[in-house]
Amino acid sequence: MEILSLKILRMQSLGPDHYWMELENRFKKAFSPGQFLTLRPSPHIFLRRPFSVASASKTSLGILFRKVGAATTILTEKNPGQEISALGPLGRGFPIDPEIKQSWLVAGGTGVAPLLFLLERLMKIQKVSFFYGAGCQPLLFRDLFPQGKYRLFLATDDGSCGIAGPVTALVEKQLQSGEKPEVIYSSGPLPMLQAMNTLGLKYKIPVYVSLEIRMACGLGLCLGCVIPLHQGSSIILKRVCHDGPIFLAREVLWKEITTFTRISNGL
Amino acid sequence: MEILSLKILRMQSLGPDHYWMELENRFKKAFSPGQFLTLRPSPHIFLRRPFSVASASKTSLGILFRKVGAATTILTEKNPGQEISALGPLGRGFPIDPEIKQSWLVAGGTGVAPLLFLLERLMKIQKVSFFYGAGCQPLLFRDLFPQGKYRLFLATDDGSCGIAGPVTALVEKQLQSGEKPEVIYSSGPLPMLQAMNTLGLKYKIPVYVSLEIRMACGLGLCLGCVIPLHQGSSIILKRVCHDGPIFLAREVLWKEITTFTRISNGL
Amino acid sequence: MAYSRIKKAARDKLTSLEVKIGPLRLSTPVVMASGTFGYGLEMKNLINYRPIGAIVTKTISRYSWPGNPQPRLWETPSGLINSIGLQNVGLDVFLRQKLPRLRRLGPKIIVSIAGFTSEEVCCLARELLAHRVEALEMNISCPNLKSKNKVVATSPRLTYNLVSQVRKAFPGRCLLVKLSPNVTDTPSVAKAAEDAGADGLTLINTVKALAVDLHNQQVISGGLSGPAIKPVGLRTVYEVYRKVNLPLIGLGGITCGKDALEYISVGASAVGIGSGFFSNPLLPQEVVNALLGQLKKTGLPSITYLIGRLNEKKRPS
Amino acid sequence: MAYSRIKKAARDKLTSLEVKIGPLRLSTPVVMASGTFGYGLEMKNLINYRPIGAIVTKTISRYSWPGNPQPRLWETPSGLINSIGLQNVGLDVFLRQKLPRLRRLGPKIIVSIAGFTSEEVCCLARELLAHRVEALEMNISCPNLKSKNKVVATSPRLTYNLVSQVRKAFPGRCLLVKLSPNVTDTPSVAKAAEDAGADGLTLINTVKALAVDLHNQQVISGGLSGPAIKPVGLRTVYEVYRKVNLPLIGLGGITCGKDALEYISVGASAVGIGSGFFSNPLLPQEVVNALLGQLKKTGLPSITYLIGRLNEKKRPS
Ligand SMILES: Cc1cc2nc3c(=O)[nH]c(=O)nc-3n(C[C@H](O)[C@H](O)[C@H](O)COP(=O)(O)OP(=O)(O)OC[C@H]3O[C@@H](n4cnc5c(N)ncnc54)[C@H](O)[C@@H]3O)c2cc1C
Numbered sequence A, B: 001m002e003i004l005s006l007k008i009l010r011m012q013s014l015g016p017d018h019y020w021m022e023l024e025n026r027f028k029k030a031f032s033p034g035q036f037l038t039l040r041p042s043p044h045i046f047l048r049r050p051f052s053v054a055s056a057s058k059t060s061l062g063i064l065f066r067k068v069g070a071a072t073t074i075l076t077e078k079n080p081g082q083e084i085s086a087l088g089p090l091g092r093g094f095p096i097d098p099e100i101k102q103s104w105l106v107a108g109g110t111g112v113a114p115l116l117f118l119l120e121r122l123m124k125i126q127k128v129s130f131f132y133g134a135g136c137q138p139l140l141f142r143d144l145f146p147q148g149k150y151r152l153f154l155a156t157d158d159g160s161c162g163i164a165g166p167v168t169a170l171v172e173k174q175l176q177s178g179e180k181p182e183v184i185y186s187s188g189p190l191p192m193l194q195a196m197n198t199l200g201l202k203y204k205i206p207v208y209v210s211l212e213i214r215m216a217c218g219l220g221l222c223l224g225c226v227i228p229l230h231q232g233s234s235i236i237l238k239r240v241c242h243d244g245p246i247f248l249a250r251e252v253l254w255k256e257i258t259t260f261t262r263i264s265n266g267l
Numbered sequence C, D: 001m002a003y004s005r006i007k008k009a010a011r012d013k014l015t016s017l018e019v020k021i022g023p024l025r026l027s028t029p030v031v032m033a034s035g036t037f038g039y040g041l042e043m044k045n046l047i048n049y050r051p052i053g054a055i056v057t058k059t060i061s062r063y064s065w066p067g068n069p070q071p072r073l074w075e076t077p078s079g080l081i082n083s084i085g086l087q088n089v090g091l092d093v094f095l096r097q098k099l100p101r102l103r104r105l106g107p108k109i110i111v112s113i114a115g116f117t118s119e120e121v122c123c124l125a126r127e128l129l130a131h132r133v134e135a136l137e138m139n140i141s142c143p144n145l146k147s148k149n150k151v152v153a154t155s156p157r158l159t160y161n162l163v164s165q166v167r168k169a170f171p172g173r174c175l176l177v178k179l180s181p182n183v184t185d186t187p188s189v190a191k192a193a194e195d196a197g198a199d200g201l202t203l204i205n206t207v208k209a210l211a212v213d214l215h216n217q218q219v220i221s222g223g224l225s226g227p228a229i230k231p232v233g234l235r236t237v238y239e240v241y242r243k244v245n246l247p248l249i250g251l252g253g254i255t256c257g258k259d260a261l262e263y264i265s266v267g268a269s270a271v272g273i274g275s276g277f278f279s280n281p282l283l284p285q286e287v288v289n290a291l292l293g294q295l296k297k298t299g300l301p302s303i304t305y306l307i308g309r310l311n312e313k314k315r316p317s
């Protein structure tokens, strides 16, 4: 974990309200897929903001973000060459089991960010299928996908690209066809993650989800991001920033989470 | 008085921490020299900031500002083409008596701003001498001065341009030489204005000063900028934003003002 | 929203933004707060008064008052500290020079009053009644009016006593009491004001605060306003709404239409615009636009249906 | 600064940033506040602990406590509302798993405690004394510990009673009391804590606040921290410094070295870093640098000479 002032290398508009930002990577420790960092876009906004790392090389870190409020609006006004305070790597990434041969990645909207990074990693060692859904064609950022060996399934709500409907329907169709991965990794809006959990339970496939929740410190200090999890027969409290943001979907108490947050993040 | 979102036409660094900004002028009412406007550089800074108008044409308004804190720092980051909320014209300008044939303008540091505008106006109708002092040569912004018929006397603290010493010494030397204007207009840091008041009393010349004080509304509503003035035999309260910022120096209770504010503005 | 309630609203012929604060009917719930809109007259050339339901005057006292020396202002993160010290023209000048012109502006006029003794406050109330003023706001959170060195609004008992007396001096018209957040238990003070006969409550006044000016080696002690205190204002309105049955004017840090909706949703019948006006004189219009937008979005016929919507617990009745 | 005082300082061999809070000697006046630095262990890989004079632990209770459901956080203009609800591991786990590791970090350890009854608090104090803990901070501004439904820190009497009891249970070592700003008269509560034998006071805890989430149609009730409340914290320290003779740990909204100097100038002997750490984990170092810079600039040998410099009125003695 380090706090650094990093130069912005690139800033690119991807489509409606979505941006791609590249920062120089001077972190000593490498990020693994699913981990995040926090940025401070302006001294006039109090809290740092968490963002998943969407790509990482020795020299640069890629972030895919959506403009939703004050901090992300200020981010869109940044120019290459400016510096920004970055703190990371934070959280634990997606668990990757070397025994596993076939995994599915299921992304909804802006939630595609951490899965792009995971894809980069997994496609070299596993058979990977990537399911990707968004509201409409301009919100499916296909340019961000790496070249390589994996299958890409696309869905849009309005049918403007790929099949029409939620990405989870696409996943279920594929499951119904008899195909079955050993593990599913998913990231996106809560209702989608809940649907993925249901599918995972139904088809007996472990599903890992990346959870988003309001954070204050991102460091495990404030206990602001704590959620209850089933573990064995008991319920335990975990910090999303420190113990997550990746959790096994079937351990999450979905009702607890969905009653307080309806994050309208894409899809 | 109007509140408008104005396009920034020009943004230029003048020297250490000093900038020249030009805004489109869409105000229906014309500014007169000595009047000011308030700007809101960012929604994340609560209060608007007052700035003297340093030049005004039908199409543009010029502002000379010094970077001293949060708001002025944000101003320096603005680019031509961006818009900014502007409210004006505010306050009363320098009183101009059509009978008067000869006036002196005495400026210290950033305080030169309103006097540049006044000079533009007066040099066409009067015999004008402009005394201008600053810390050092890079802080004497000679490029901002208009062409025309007037005398320019320069002073710097370090003697890097013009005579060495405070501009008030330059003024006093000229007064000692027997020359005497009918009126003096002055703008600059408080100690300089106080010295000008002393000179005015000594040589029996009315001195008008432009006062700077913290403001909240700039509109005469909050009574935050109220100062006491001698008027006849009594003391009355006046709002700097509404009744000023130009006051007759001998009416100002200097002690009251200097005990609470030591604004380090240039010179 | 049940169809029957909407029909009832239509029967009642409520115009959509109209609200009632006791006997006072406001065309919109937007109230210009005391001390931040001068005597209401200064803005005639800048803004449109139509969106404004009422103007609360700068607090006036029986005799004119010079206020505090400089410095009177200090900006803080998302806030403003002021120590104006109730500078005002006094009752006589107010009645002669300000009131007649104020009345021609359109919005309802609420005169804010304060005094050093209860007799002084009652005297103000009587004089203003004689001049047919429709509404008063008692500024009892003002540190000048002290009884045994206590600000009245810090004590339910002192509040009850003072409000009862002024109630008698100002019968039949709208009597508002403005409360302080600098109190352990604002709801109990609110209850005292209700019991004493107030028609409505205005909350909150500024938050006790201090700034340090290291450069000039001085401190500035005063009241904090602005966005920084919005969470305090919302909390106070939320708690008071649960304890009393009076209409509330909620304020503290309102700088956009959304802020106004937040206050209304926790129980404010009207909202006050204070120092937010300084940064944006178009705010009254923006608030009205946001409220109309919300009515359109929800299909509700009157803003009154939104009052206290997120303050679940039933109010005592 | 008189030469004689400087000579005396040199004689006393004070290191420049050392301060004393009762019997507790801190190498720097920088104190990591309760609840915003976890159990002090989490940051070992991120920051240097050298600039830190003391760490106050997350408030612990006799038994572990789950805290409040989500949402627990809400950002406000220049502030943060939290409603963690004192989630903590409880005394036993603290003693077994946290304390031994905490002690190896370097800074002094102050254990923050709270309970539902005075017996519970005294029990915590006794156990911690038995484990040779050097300093306690009583979190009596915590809304969980109520006597007749009153938060202890809202009443001088309740404060006096509780502090006296804990004083007896924790003799000879540093006993701090953390006070609330949500009180009509914090100085009188401070006086009660002093009279009951406290060694120092920590002020302020968070400011009662509420946020409205219109999108999810819910309210978030909790305590406000961050730059928004700095003016409230400064005011409280300023007032309490005039009333009591105890060393004060000032906090609320500190986000830079200048803020720390402001607190010290109105009377704080040490400063607490709370939610400001979230935005900038380098803050402890920055504060120390600013304090050292100030000593260099003023030529003073010890930071203690700056304490209360702008709080003119003589303290009672
Ligand atoms: C672990 C993690 C990883 C994230 N990765 C990404 C990413 O890769 N790309 C991206 O665009 N966004 C990501 N987010 C969400 C991002 O942090 C928020 O969108 C951002 O903080 C909003 O800041 P703002 O000031 O612009 O908006 P605000 O004005 O603060 O809020 C606007 C909206 O964003 C939601 N929001 C605010 N804070 C959070 C938060 N901490 N978590 C979730 N929702 C929030 C609010 O509910 C609100 O609806 C991530 C969040 C977490 C916790």
Ligand SMILES: Cc1cc2nc3c(=O)[nH]c(=O)nc-3n(C[C@H](O)[C@H](O)[C@H](O)COP(=O)(O)OP(=O)(O)OC[C@H]3O[C@@H](n4cnc5c(N)ncnc54)[C@H](O)[C@@H]3O)c2cc1C
Binding pocket: B036, B049, B050, B051, B052, B053, B063, B064, B065, B066, B067, B068, B069, B070, B071, B072, B073, B110, B113, B114, B211, B212, B213, B214, B215, B245, B263, B264, C075, C215
């Ligand atoms: C009528 C009037 C006309 C002015 N004209 C000009 C001008 O033409 N060019 C220019 O550069 N500045 C001018 N000023 C000063 C300018 O308003 C301040 O420099 C600015 O508000 C500082 O904002 P900030 O956020 O950058 O600094 P802050 O962080 O707010 O303050 C930094 C420093 O500026 C001083 N300051 C802050 N506010 C004011 C204020 N309202 N008046 C005086 N000093 C203040 C403070 O004492 C402090 O030392 C004028 C002020 C007034 C009242």
Ligand SMILES: Cc1cc2nc3c(=O)[nH]c(=O)nc-3n(C[C@H](O)[C@H](O)[C@H](O)COP(=O)(O)O)c2cc1C
Binding pocket: B216, B222, B223, B224, C033, C034, C035, C036, C058, C059, C080, C082, C084, C086, C112, C139, C178, C204, C205, C206, C224, C225, C226, C227, C229, C251, C252, C253, C254, C272, C273, C274, C275, C276
């Ligand atoms: C400069 C200033 C002067 C004020 N004067 C008064 C006053 O005379 N009487 C009063 O009741 N409140 C006064 N107030 C308090 C406001 O009416 C309001 O209650 C407070 O500012 C909180 O609202 P805001 O955050 O929207 O400004 C004053 C506030 C400010 C900022």
Ligand SMILES: Cc1cc2nc3c(=O)[nH]c(=O)nc-3n(C[C@H](O)[C@H](O)[C@H](O)COP(=O)(O)O)c2cc1C
Binding pocket: A216, A222, A223, A224, D033, D034, D035, D036, D058, D059, D080, D082, D084, D086, D112, D139, D178, D204, D205, D206, D224, D225, D226, D227, D229, D251, D252, D253, D254, D272, D273, D274, D275, D276
């Ligand atoms: C997330 C969070 C948790 C806190 N938990 C505690 C606590 O357990 N005990 C306590 O005494 N204070 C607690 N506080 C209050 C802080 O210690 C501090 O008094 C307050 O936040 C003001 O300081 P700040 O503005 O620097 O954050 C907490 C504050 C925050 C933000």
Ligand code: FES
Binding pocket: A214, A215, A216, A217, A218, A219, A220, A221, A222, A223, A224, A225, A226, A239, A240, A241, A242
């Ligand atoms: S955000 Fe602070 S513990 Fe997770």
Ligand code: FES
Binding pocket: B214, B215, B216, B217, B218, B219, B220, B221, B222, B223, B224, B225, B226, B239, B240, B241, B242
């Ligand atoms: S700044 Fe408000 S009256 Fe002058």
